[in-house]
Amino acid sequence: MKHPSVFGYLAEFETPTELVQAAEKVYADGYRKIDTYSPFPIESAAEAIGFHKSRLSLIVLIGGLTGLATAFGMQYWISVIDYPINVGGRPFNSWPSFIIVCFELTVLFSAASAVIGMFALNGLPMPYHPVFNVQRFVDASNDGFFLIIEATDPKFDAAETESFLKSLSPAGVWEVPY
Amino acid sequence: MSTHIQRPGEDVAQGVFPVVEPGHTFATITEKISAVIVRRGTPLWWLAGFLVAFGAMNVMLMVIGYLFYRGVGIWGINIPIGWGFAIINFVWWIGIGHAGTLISAILFLLKQSWRNSINRFAEAMTLFAVMCAGLFPLIHTGRPWLAAYWLFPVPLTMGVWPQFRSPLIWDVFAVSTYFTVSLLFWFVGLVPDLASLRDHAPHRWQRMIYGMLAMGWRGSARHWVRYEAAYLILAGLATPLVLSVHTVVSFDFAVSLIPGWHTTIFPPYFVAGAIYSGFAMVVILAIPIRSLYGLKDMITMRHLENSAKLMLATGLIVGYGYAVEAFMAWYGNNKFEWFLTNNRLFGPYQYFYWALIACNIVIPQVFWSKKFRTSTFWLFVISCVILVGMWLERFIIVVVSLHRDFVPSSWGFYIPTRYDWAIFIGTLGMFTTFMLLFLRALPAISISEMKLLLPEAEVKHAEVKHA
Numbered sequence: 001m002k003h004p005s006v007f008g009y010l011a012e013f014e015t016p017t018e019l020v021q022a023a024e025k026v027y028a029d030g031y032r033k034i035d036t037y038s039p040f041p042i043e044s045a046a047e048a049i050g051f052h053k054s055r056l057s058l059i060v061l062i063g064g065l066t067g068l069a070t071a072f073g074m075q076y077w078i079s080v081i082d083y084p085i086n087v088g089g090r091p092f093n094s095w096p097s098f099i100i101v102c103f104e105l106t107v108l109f110s111a112a113s114a115v116i117g118m119f120a121l122n123g124l125p126m127p128y129h130p131v132f133n134v135q136r137f138v139d140a141s142n143d144g145f146f147l148i149i150e151a152t153d154p155k156f157d158a159a160e161t162e163s164f165l166k167s168l169s170p171a172g173v174w175e176v177p178y
Numbered sequence: 179m180s181t182h183i184q185r186p187g188e189d190v191a192q193g194v195f196p197v198v199e200p201g202h203t204f205a206t207i208t209e210k211i212s213a214v215i216v217r218r219g220t221p222l223w224w225l226a227g228f229l230v231a232f233g234a235m236n237v238m239l240m241v242i243g244y245l246f247y248r249g250v251g252i253w254g255i256n257i258p259i260g261w262g263f264a265i266i267n268f269v270w271w272i273g274i275g276h277a278g279t280l281i282s283a284i285l286f287l288l289k290q291s292w293r294n295s296i297n298r299f300a301e302a303m304t305l306f307a308v309m310c311a312g313l314f315p316l317i318h319t320g321r322p323w324l325a326a327y328w329l330f331p332v333p334l335t336m337g338v339w340p341q342f343r344s345p346l347i348w349d350v351f352a353v354s355t356y357f358t359v360s361l362l363f364w365f366v367g368l369v370p371d372l373a374s375l376r377d378h379a380p381h382r383w384q385r386m387i388y389g390m391l392a393m394g395w396r397g398s399a400r401h402w403v404r405y406e407a408a409y410l411i412l413a414g415l416a417t418p419l420v421l422s423v424h425t426v427v428s429f430d431f432a433v434s435l436i437p438g439w440h441t442t443i444f445p446p447y448f449v450a451g452a453i454y455s456g457f458a459m460v461v462i463l464a465i466p467i468r469s470l471y472g473l474k475d476m477i478t479m480r481h482l483e484n485s486a487k488l489m490l491a492t493g494l495i496v497g498y499g500y501a502v503e504a505f506m507a508w509y510g511n512n513k514f515e516w517f518l519t520n521n522r523l524f525g526p527y528q529y530f531y532w533a534l535i536a537c538n539i540v541i542p543q544v545f546w547s548k549k550f551r552t553s554t555f556w557l558f559v560i561s562c563v564i565l566v567g568m569w570l571e572r573f574i575i576v577v578v579s580l581h582r583d584f585v586p587s588s589w590g591f592y593i594p595t596r597y598d599w600a601i602f603i604g605t606l607g608m609f610t611t612f613m614l615l616f617l618r619a620l621p622a623i624s625i626s627e628m629k630l631l632l633p634e635a636e637v638k639h640a641e642v643k644h645a
Contacts (some may be wrong), residue, residue, distance in 0.1 A: 002526045016637050035399055037399070038398040039370070040370070040629045042402070045401065046402065051399060069524075094343050100352065104352055104419075107418070108359065110585065111415050119393070124395065126392070127389065140397050141373045
């Protein structure tokens with residue numbers, strides 16, 4: 001696969017407010033392959049780059065229903081088909097007794113699919129990413145607020161994008177190499 | 179997800195004590211929380227505490243080895259008291275775990291942002307308490323290899339399966355789900371902080387380890403959206419889960435026919451008691467952590483006072499539970515129930531019962547006074563008293579109910595042996611060992627969530643044009 005030599009241009013801002021304002025301008029200018037990096041969640045930053053919805057809840061719903069089906073199926077098969085035991089004349093399919101295990105496995109499968117789904121949608125684990133090549137990026141987990149315009153954006157032009165980012169009065173702009 | 183962004187100023191206006199003392203910036207929060215782990219050396223008090231705790235844990239492991247060799251005959255249990263320390267300690271430990279989930283999930287859903295500085299170590303407390311609790315079902319038969327197919331549906335050539343009409347099997351699923359979900363919740367919360375440690379640790383080996391655990395987290399806006407969605411969903415799942423766990427534990431008793439166990443008040447009063455003892459443990463851990471690590475500006479008097487108020491409230495629910503038990507025994511006109519109530523109050527174990535009333539109901543009433551709620555000394559002492567009281571409650575429920583049931587010819591008496599005590603004290607050592615290792619290696623306070631409490635975290639303008 002052919003890589004361009006530059007992943008994108010990264011700009012640093014000092015406050016969340018400046019970051020969100022800059023992200024809005026970048027989006028309004030027509031850039032779409034953009035992202036922000038911050039040490040804590042900033043809801044309006046995600047809105048500013050045009051990202052609203054995650055499909056996570058659907059994954060969790062499917063996971064939860066799988067857990068429910070697994071729990072009931074397992075208990076039914078064990079108690080009715082494979083190992084039926086008469087306990088005080090109660091029916092083999094004593095479904096009220098099965099409710100708790102059904103609930104627990106629903107929660108277990110939902111939680112596992114929430115966590116696995118979140119990391120999978122985020123493409124993590126991903127130990128290497130080009131933004132880590134920028135020295136200043138260590139502060140993305142401390143007190144730095146970063147905005148990137150990626151080279152794959154159709155509007156991207158190395159010189160023009162760099163000067164555009166500089167016009168947003170950032171604390172610094174860096175070329176992100178691969 | 180809007181639930182996560184709290185208005186930092188709101189809480190301070192409502193209470194007397196701020197959640198974060200003034201003067202902090204994003205950078206000082208990272209620095210202060212991570213420095214204790216990655217920069218400073220191991221303190222002397224840590225080594226001393228670890229030595230004692232690890233020693234106690236190893237004594238426990240030796241006794242467990244002896245237990246597996248000799249069997250449960252080394253314990254004080256007999257017929258009719260077939261459930262002794264193993265079950266008492268199991269219920270006590272699992273109850274302690276509940277406060278962690280209450281803080282991390284329920285207070286999160288209620289947007290109680292003051293929880294941000296205590297949720298991390300409270301979640302760790304939950305995990306370690308559930309580990310201590312889980313030890314007992316594994317060893318309580320004295321034959322742990324049996325636990326595999328007695329407790330879990332494992333396909334074997336024998337073709338036997340667990341009995342799903344039994345609350346004991348429900349309990350296995352409840353506790354193992356609770357542990358797994360708590361672990362996932364804790365790990366998800368840790369990931370952004372692990373990235374902070376990866377970026378700020380001075381040594382290469384530290385960066386390698388934290389880097390692997392952080393899985394390449396880089397704080398992307400898209401990632402944060404999914405992260406917060408996952409966190410909210412986990413909180414929503416953990417909330418009914420935590421209420422279900424002690425409910426199911428109480429079914430172990432309530433579904434049976436033993437007088438003193440066969441009662442419908444058990445689920446709610448077990449849950450309240452669990453949160454009661456859990457907050458006592460949170461306070462016992464928070465007081466030394468904040469002073470030894472110099473984190474008094476992040477775990478403030480506000481947190482301790484709120485915990486005291488929660489203990490007062492849940493303690494009163496527990497008191498109501500005791501009252502309803504006694505009332506129903508009288509009103510229900512069942513002579514076995516009424517005998518049991520009298521036996522609790524005036525029988526051979528009466529001193530335990532009156533000590534329980536003193537520890538759980540009478541003494542904690544001092545928390546009505548602000549002076550006691552805001553004195554670390556009294557908070558610590560009364561929290562210890564509550565933990566003793568909650569342990570006595572489980573002792574009374576298990577032992578006193580079993581030792582004199584329907585037929586006087588089957589009455590008995592229970593005295594724990596030194597092996598019972600060694601295993602119980604050993605779990606305290608195990609809990610402390612894990613807690614100390616956690617404090618040494620991982621951030622005890624959430625770095626990313628603490629930053630949300632600062633006024634600077636708020637984006638100043640509300641207009642987002644294309645939203």
